[in-house]
Structures are given as C-alpha cells and as structure tokens.
Amino acid sequence: MRADQSMNTSRDAAVAALADLPREPGVSKPDPILIADNVVRRFGGLTAVDVDHVEVQRGAITALIGPNGAGKTTFFNLLTGFDKVDEGEWTYNGKAIQGVPPYKVARMGMVRTFQLTKVLTRLTVIENMRLGATGQRGERVLPSVIRALWSGQEREITERADDLLRRFKLDAKREDFAGSLSGGQRKLLEMARSLMVNPELVMLDEPMAGVNPALTQSLLGHVKDLRELGMTVLFVEHDMDMVRDISDWVIVMAQGKIIAEGPPHEVMADTRVIDAYLGAHHDQSLAEIAEEEGLDVAGEILDTDGGVQT
Amino acid sequence: MDWGFIFTTSMSAAIGISAIVFCLGAIGLNIQFGYTGLLNFGQAAFLAVAGYGLATTVTTLGLNFWLGIVVGMAATVVLAVILGIPTLRLRADYLAIVTIAAAEILRLTLRSVAFKDTFGGSDGLQQFSDAFYKLNPISPGAYDFGPFKYNEKSWWVIIVGWSLVAVWTLLVFLLMRSPFGRVLRGIREDEDAVRSLGKNVYWYKMQALILGGLGGAFAGFMLALGQSAVSPDAYATNLTFLIYVVLIIGGAARVFGPILGALIFSFLFQFVDVVLDQAVNTGLITFITSTQAAQIRLVMVGVGLMLLMIYRPQGILGDRKELQLDAR
Amino acid sequence: MVHWSVTRVIAVIVAALGLLGTVAVVSAGPASAEGEAIQGTLRDLAGAPVVGVTITVSNDGGFSDSSVSDAEGAWAVEVPGPGAYSVLLDEDTLPDGTTPPTVNPITTSADPGTPRFINFRLGERERNVQSRWDRAAQLSVEGLRFGLVLALAAVGLSLIYGTTGLTNFAHGEIMTFGAISTWFFNVNLGINLIGAAVLGVITAGVFGWAQERGLWRPLRKRGTGLIAMMIVSIGFALALANTYLIIFGGASRPYADYDSQAGIEFGPVSLTPKDMISMVIAAVILAIAGLALLKTRMGKATRAVADNPALAASSGIDVDRVIMVVWISGAALAGLGGVMLAMTQQVSYLMGTQTLLLIFAAVTLGGLGTAFGALVGSLVVGMLIQLSTLWINPELKNVGALLVMIIVLMVRPQGILGRRSRVG
C-alpha cells in the first residue's frame, strides 16, 4: 500500500509521489487515504465549510492552513463525526464514513486532537494516556470487576504510555492531575494520548500553539517520526515556519473553500494565498474581522455605540 | 432536655431505614453523578419503579415475592433505557431537566385515578412484604445494642439493608478501580475527548445510568419493605434532592462517600428534630410550634446544601488537591 | 463598597426570613394542635345530595384517609395537622348519570384548628352543554393566560441562564415571593390589590437584586462551577420554600380583592374581568421587555453578554451591570407571574415550586438562553396543558406537557430556537 519502497525514507517517498501533481485545489493524489466530496456545513446564514473536493495523500504530512474562521476546525469536526454536514460525503481508506459516529471513526484509525485542548482534568497524566488504548478488556463492565482478567493488558498499555510520555517530555508529570498541566503541556499530552489509539491518520488541530520553541523542534521531530512509522498526518497550523519545515503538501482554506494546494514553498509564494491569508488582515477593518468571527451582535454594539471607529 | 434520649434516637436514626435508603440511593447516584458526571435528577423515579414493580407484582397481580424483586429490577433497567435514549445525547443541564420531568411524569401517573386499580392511586399499595418478614430469623422483641434501639422487624430490615450497602460498595470499588471506571471518569471530565479516543460514550453513559438505577432500585426495595407500603408522594423530587445532599456530604466520586453521608445526614436530621421538639415542649423555645420545628429542618437542609456546595463541594472524603483544579 | 461574603449574606437572608416568620407566627396567635379537618357536601346540579361517594384525603407525608358521603351528601376527613392536602373524589363511586367534577383531585390546605370546606362541582359539564369546539376555545384562552404566566417567569430564567450559565432551580420561589409579598401588602396592610401587586413586584425585583448581589455574583467571582451553582440553587429553593411554609403556613389563601368575579361571556368563551386585565398587562409588559431587549442599549448589551461574555467584556460592556439588570427585571417579571398565578389558584407556599418544572419545559422547548424562545415555549406549553384536557384526564395534563418537552428534545436537542454549541 505504502508508496515506493525503494526510497530511503517515507519523506522522500511522499515528496516524490506529490512532486508532479498539478498545483490546483482539489487535485487528485496517487494514493489518497481520505477523499472528501462536496462537504458543506452552514451555521444559519454562514457557510463555514464548502469543500468541493479534497484528497489527503497516505504516508505524507499535509498541512491545512487558512485565516481565522476559514472553517478548518469545522472541517475537522465534520470529517471525524463530531459535527453533522448539511451535504457531502467522504471516504477513509475507501470506506464511506459520513454519518459514522466519532468513536467508530477513531477506532478505524482516524484520530484527532482539539484546538481547545481537552485533557481529562481530574485524571492523572498516566490515566489520560491509558484511556487512549483501544480494545481494553477491562473496559467492559463484567470483566472489569475481576482484576486478573485485565491486569496483564494494563501492564502492556502502561509500558507503551510511559514510552510516549518520555518522548513527549511528560514523564516527570506522570502522577500529576492533567488539570495541573500548563497550556503547552496539555497540547503535548493530548497529542501523546491520541497516539495511544494507534492511529493510521492523525489529525492535529494547532498542535504547536503555545508550545515553546525548543520543544517545538523536538515535537516536529516526533511528527516526522510518525510519518516514518507509516502514519499519515493532517494538521492545522498558523506557524508558517513549522508548516514550511515539516509538511510535504499544503492545503489552503479561506471562507470555507479550498483555494490552493501545493508543496509548502510554492503555496506560500502564491499571491492568492498571500491575499487571503498572510497579508489580508492588515487592511481589514475590525468590524469585518468581528463579523468573520461570527460575533455580529457585539459588532453591532461596537457600531451603534461608536466605541470603535475603523 | 433529655440528652440521653436525644442521643439514642439520633444514633438509631443514623443506621435506620431512611439512612439505608439514602445510602443505597446515593451509591447509585454516585455511579451516575459522582463518577460519570450524569446529572440525574430523577433518582426518585428509580426507587419508585422498583418499589412499585415489587408491590404491583405481589399485591395487584398476586404473584410471588421474588418474582416481584425481579420485576422491580427489570423495570428499573427499562426505565434507565427509556430515560437514557433521549437524554444521554443532551447537554448536562438538559439532562437534569428531562430526568426531573420524567420522575414527575412517573409520580403523577402512579397516583392518577386512571391507574388506581393497578397502582392504588394516591394511597399506593400495601401488603406485599410478608414473604420478606417471614425470612426474619430474629424472634419478636425489642433489642438494644448500645445506643441503637429497634424491634426485631426493624433489625431485620437494618441487617439486610446494610448488607446490601456492603455488597454495592464493594461492587463500586471494583468497578471504579478498573479501566471501565476510568472511562466513566473520563466521560465526566470531557466526553468529547473520550469519544475521540474511540470509546462509545453513549453506551458507557447508558451503562452508568443502568447501574446507578439498580442501586436506586435496591433503595426502592428497602424503602418499600421498611414501610411495608409504597405511596406515590414518597417519591417526589425532594427525595432526589435529599439523596444529592447525602452524596455531597460524604463526597462524590468516593467509594465510602454515600455511607458516610447517609450516617451523618440521618443523624443530624433526627438530632435537629428531637432537639427542637424538646425545646418547644419544655418551653425553652416559645416562638415556634413543633410542626414548624419540623419545617425548620428542611430550611436547614437547604442552607446546608448551599454552604456545602460553596465551601466544601468535595464533601468530607473529598480530595483538596483535586478541587483546586476547578479554580483554573 | 462593603464586600459581603457569601456566608454573611446567607446568614442575613435566613435571619431576616426567620424574623419575618416569628412576626407572622406571633401575629397569628397560638396555634391549636387539634381540630384540623377537610370536609364538604356533595350535591348535584339540582341540589340533591349525592350519596356513597368515596373521597380520599392525602398528603406528601404519607397520610391518607377517606370518607364516604352520607345521606346528606356530607363527608369529612380528620387530618393530622395543618398543611397541604390532596382531596380526591373516586369517580367510580359516583352514581350513574352524574358527571365527574372537572377539577379532581383538588389540592388544598388545612388551617390550624379549623375545618376546611371543599366543594366538588359535580355535573359541571352538563350545565353548559358545550361542543368540543366551544371547549377548545375556552381552553385556548385559559392556555394563553397560563402561557403568559409561564412566560413572565421563563423570560427571566432564560436570560439569567443566557448571561450567567446558571440553571436556577430557585426561580419558582421568586414567583412565590412576589405572590406572598403582594398578599402581605394586600391582606395585612390593606392596600388595594393593584397597589399591592405593584409593591409586590418591586419587592420581587429587590429580592432578585439581593440574590445576585449577595449570592450569585460572589459565587461567580469565586469561580464556582456551573453545576455546583445549580446545586446551590436547589438548596436555596428548598430553604426558601420551607421558609415560606413557616411564615405563610400551608394554607392556600386568596387576595382580599376581586376574589370571586363573575365571568363575562364572549361567544363560547367566558372570562372574568381580572383575567382579561391581567392578561393584557402581562402581554404589554412582555412586549415592553421584548422591545427593550431589541432596541435599547442595555438590551443589546444583554444579548451580547448572552452571546459571548468574554468578548462583551472586552468590548467595554459592564458585564456585571448587565447581569444585575437581568436579575432585577427577571425577578420582577417572575414576581408578576406569581401574582397572576395566585389570582387564579390562590397564594400558597408551594405554587412556585410546582410551576418550576413547567417553566423549565417552556424554556427548554424554546432553547435555553434565548428570551424569545422562552416566550414561544411558554405559550406552547400553556396552550398544550389546557388543550390536552380535551382528551386526557386533567390530573395528567402536566404529564402531557412534560412528555412533549422530552420528545421535542429528542428531535431537536437545542430547543426550538436554540443553537448548537460547537465542539473543539
């Protein structure tokens, strides 16, 4: 299944596989793990997501970028079953999975993290990790009562969890409540925990927001490792350096639509992308930003009170 | 003031039938609210369904007592499923409102004239507990153990009741130290996170509701048997609220929380009652009547619940460290 | 400004209520412990006694006793003490041809030392041979009236939820507060009901102010969680309702004015003048509240806070002030609702508690946190409750409304006008 085995690393394989593709939105990939068609989500009058066609290449690291409110998180929510589409269908590993509940999506190996981290506050870090493992015998109500039935498996899970904690530099926090972690540490925990599910496709929503630069570097290493281990990564990120550094392919979203695709350096040179994203906010009025964020009522007040002039 | 009398009646109440009912009800609620975070405000309905399941089978249908117990438990499971299907997908506060509404629907139906032949209207049903008391090995008479004074019937209820408490407490302990308990606690913290890790949250919540409902069912059996009667208004929403008070006093999500809470609450409830009553009767307090003294107790329960929730929401057994997290 | 700690405030509230209670009790004179009974005489429309009918009196405390009407149609049940009782006429024991009473069971309360008389109105439906449509018309008007009562309470509940996230289980007690304080002004101080109601509504507003200032705001500042606050409100409701019981007693009592007015017929619909006037007042006040929410600065600010408190604060809105205004006006509206409710079913300490669930049903139907949703939901629930008695036994009418709420939530978990909250 995986791309050309004669290559040295998965990275080279991924880059090579994507090298000759046309640079246009919705381009088809040689070996897509995820294909979405005509995905639409509206909130009242606002069309948050309106994606005609997009494919995510297996074994590659794909970045999804776009201005605030572009619909990236909503798109993640839709794909993973956390939100319901108004229209559209998509396949994962060739299986149609629209309407499949989130937990089944996760069990199929498509695991996501959240932009607003969701750590389980009053569980310890190691408990958070253990919870990520799938297929636990002790999670069924009857066997759970007899420890002997699940203690062996629990040991294996704990080993795997400790290993990941070390990699993510959280081993010192092992016994602390997750609620006592800092914002950046929570991001790390959430990412590590998602790996406990043994995913095939990892979807990270702003994994580096709030993580300090030194750790970012080592985390980037981990993300690259995931690819070497055969996983596919799709991530949302605003930090362009990181996008440039690790992604094999970049998809740009604006106002719910995919507006550009291509390798990182080319996409970032694209004028449409610069207009829509990188440079756009400088000459946008505050009221427009407010509107884009869906805060129309507040905007109205700002206007009527004359508090903020633009 | 007869302090000896006040002490013995209060101590007796601490282990008495209502303490048992509160305790078993709170054990069930602990699984639902304490560990899983389900705001079930319809716990009284689970007690009612079990009590009525038993009473209807024996009194109305004239069938066997043990069949009645089975029917009561089955009815609880059915109630949990019926209640769970629409509500477990809802946000926590909606769940609270819907469960309270469901409990009220049930109570109004049980006491309605339309079903008087089956459920006995507002009188309820009696005469279903003979088989239970026939099993009583204690010969008739009053027995005192230290401050605890009861007759043979009450002792039988107390022995059976606290044995059930012990079994349920062990069960909760075993469940909650396991990965199953971990999933439940995870759901309490953030169900979307647990969902994203491939757990069928809906099904886990359903299981918690059923398990907790069964805890409530045993409370319902003990209430029905202890009074040898079921009557619809005993299962009003206030009963659910009192069970919450008991759980919160002891400490939610603590294995021994319900036991401690039930002992303390039942003691205090009786204590205040007797003290006020004596104070009124001996002329120590002149500005209230003894009826009002009983009402003052409920005011105190309300204020107590507020203060507890504000200053010690983790209860007596709660963990301070855990609590500090909430402030973030 | 003085900083009030939560405990101190609770202590003050309880002490104040306690003091009021003592005053009330002392003025009521020594209560006798015996002689409470509930009794009545059953007669048909022609005035002939109705014999052999079983009547059962019961209460929440498990008391239950019955009596059979004698040759004179008289029945009586001794009750253990003052308090609320439910009086149920067993319709199966009525002689053939006698139409059952429309209200059954009747909820009442026994006063200390005196018997309470209950009249079941038998054969009422025979008197006005109404078509189903006529009854539907009458019930719609009554439903509208009840819907307006619910709306008065629901708007405040919903806005408080919207701006602070609090699911307030003590909101029914604000209704009772308005009704009882109006009763004090009206009966004890002899002020005409209209003036008394104005004072009562103001008092309810002040009560809202005191709650927010002394309890809810400090709790928010301490960072108390929403679920914890909800449980606090349950404790508060329990404490308040029982305090009312101590102060006001278990009896239902009417206002001194306009107690029994004759209905005016409008085609199939019969309405008393006080009903008409209070419906108009309620509708006008709700319209004003709606307009204020839409047009005034404060109204817009309220909606902004409900939409996103953090953003509203950062755009210069004084969130605490908005919440205070919501509390005061929400409580005043609920107080008015309480007065209106008491005009049809008399003042009782439990009236708010008993209505709370229906208010919740209304608010939930409309979508938690939206004021206009609450309005729509209230009217739907009010109508539904009354109209459902066309088909179902009146004792089960609330069951119907609550069931509909549950079913709507199954189909539309965010309520009729609510929005889904976002994930992630």
Ligand SMILES: Nc1ncnc2c1ncn2[C@@H]1O[C@H](COP(=O)(O)OP(=O)(O)OP(=O)(O)O)[C@@H](O)[C@H]1O
């Ligand atoms: N539950 C919701 N209700 C109403 N509007 C919503 C909801 N969820 C998202 N939106 C709107 O949809 C649009 C897309 O939001 P989304 O969170 O997907 O943006 P994003 O691309 O992830 O932005 P960011 O980079 O800031 O995270 C926004 O305008 C947002 O306000």
Ligand SMILES: [Mg+2]
């Ligand atoms: Mg986002």
